[in-house]
Amino acid sequence: MFARAIVVATAFLCGAAAPGGASLPEVSLPVHNGTLRLALVGDAGIQTNTIASAITKSKPYDAILLLGDNFYPCGVRSATDPKWHVVDAITHLDIPIYVVLGNHDYCGKPDVQVNANVPNWHMPAREYVLRSPVADFAMLDTTPYAYGNSKIAEETVRETFASSTATWRIAVGHHVITSSGYHSIIPRLEARRMRGLLPVLRHEKVDLYLDGHDHHEELLNLSRPLILVSGAGSDPVPMITVRAQTVWPKETHFHEPIAFASLEITKDALTIEFINAKGKRIAGPFRYPR
Numbered sequence: 577m578f579a580r581a582i583v584v585a586t587a588f589l590c591g592a593a594a595p596g597g598a599s600l601p602e603v604s605l606p607v608h609n610g611t612l613r614l615a616l617v618g619d620a621g622i623q624t625n626t627i628a629s630a631i632t633k634s635k636p637y638d639a640i641l642l643l644g645d646n647f648y649p650c651g652v653r654s655a656t657d658p659k660w661h662v663v664d665a666i667t668h669l670d671i672p673i674y675v676v677l678g679n680h681d682y683c684g685k686p687d688v689q690v691n692a693n694v695p696n697w698h699m700p701a702r703e704y705v706l707r708s709p710v711a712d713f714a715m716l717d718t719t720p721y722a723y724g725n726s727k728i729a730e731e732t733v734r735e736t737f738a739s740s741t742a743t744w745r746i747a748v749g750h751h752v753i754t755s756s757g758y759h760s761i762i763p764r765l766e767a768r769r770m771r772g773l774l775p776v777l778r779h780e781k782v783d784l785y786l787d788g789h790d791h792h793e794e795l796l797n798l799s800r801p802l803i804l805v806s807g808a809g810s811d812p813v814p815m816i817t818v819r820a821q822t823v824w825p826k827e828t829h830f831h832e833p834i835a836f837a838s839l840e841i842t843k844d845a846l847t848i849e850f851i852n853a854k855g856k857r858i859a860g861p862f863r864y865p866r
Contacts, residue, residue: 600735602862603674605639605708605749612710615671615851618643618788620809621662621680621703624735627713627809628665633855634838640671643676643788643806644718644750651677651684652726655727659684660694660752667695674706677860678788679719680748682751696767703732711744712736718749718787721773722766730776737780743843743866747777747801748842754798755805756815756822774781777801783864784846786839793835793850795823802864804848806837824850824859 603610606802617627631637647865652659673696677686694708704807706713714736729749737745746748751770761767777785779801786810788807792815796803803821812835835851838860840847847848 578693590711599721601704601713601730602737603698603700603704603706605706605713608638608710610710612639612708612841612843614839614841615640616643616786616806616839617641617666618686618789618805618807618836619678619811620666621645621678622810623649624663624666624810625841627836628669628854630834630836630851630853631666631669634851637671639672639793640666640669641747641748641786642666642673644676644784645788645807646675646689647684647813648680649683649699651681651686652688653685654688655693657684657688662694663694663697665723666756667697670696672696672698674713674715674751675701676715676748677717677719679722682719682740697778703728705736707741710742710843711746712740714740714747714782716747716749716816717810718751718770718773722751722770724765724769733773733776733782735781737782744784744785744841744846745780745782746786747782749773750787751789752787752805753777753785753803754796754821755787755790755803756794756796756819756828757792757805757807758816758818759790759815760819763815766789774798784839793837793859794825795850796821797823802846804837804839806835808835810834823862 579615702717721729746761796804846864848862
């Protein structure tokens with residue numbers, strides 16, 4: 577297979593505490609030869625055939641992070657919902673997939689995706705932690721946060737990194753904090769609430785925030801954190817402006833293909849590339865040393 581051989585150990589540890597004193601589920605991500613390679617796929621809810629093909633034509637990956645809006649127009653409502661076939665192609669790559677929810681998943685029954693009996697699908701709770709020797713990940717459910725219904729995402733960030741000794745700190749959500757796309761502006765209240773997460777990320781020294789929601793690929797450098805938008809998984813939409821912090825792309829009329837982002841992590845550096853539907857690199861590598 578195109579994935580490296582990987583054994584994923586999922587454990588409910590006591591390293592991070594969820595609100596109310598319950599433990600956040602923690603998942604171990606093994607690192608091979610000091611390197612963790614991830615495919616970052618957002619907003620793939622129409623079909624995953626194209627993106628799955630692109631992943632197989634690209635480099636070997638240890639895992640896929642699915643960044644929300646996993647099903648359109650609404651999420652699955654049961655274990656037998658026919659919409660599960662949307663993810664058949666990507667779940668049959670024999671690569672572990674770690675999932676967060678998006679707003680479209682919420683107009684289904686979001687908890688159906690938790691612990692779903694689907695090949696290679698890993699989502700032990702709506703919010704959880706990924707641990708590896710090179711990076712720790714706070715896996716966030718940003719929809720309640722963006723809607724103003726909950727501050728749990730902030731608590732999860734704090735608890736995930738309270739005892740972290742990993743070289744890199746990464747937060748993963750669906751909604752954008754800032755981008756060159758529509759959702760950095762509208763709906764205005766949601767955009768404003770998501771910007772409220774930025775001080776928390778900075779206080780906890782988060783190096784990188786990963787998201788989808790806007791249907792394009794983009795890398796922004798806010799000094800800390802970097803922000804990587806990867807939302808062109810199935811229905812690309814061009815950017816509407818280019819922010820001063822945007823590293824790539826530099827033009828709003830860039831022809832946006834179905835695409836995903838590649839993230840390579842070592843103790844020495846983060847390396848980011850953007851990959852098109854043919855499995856070819858369209859931008860990068862962008863390397864950020866420790």
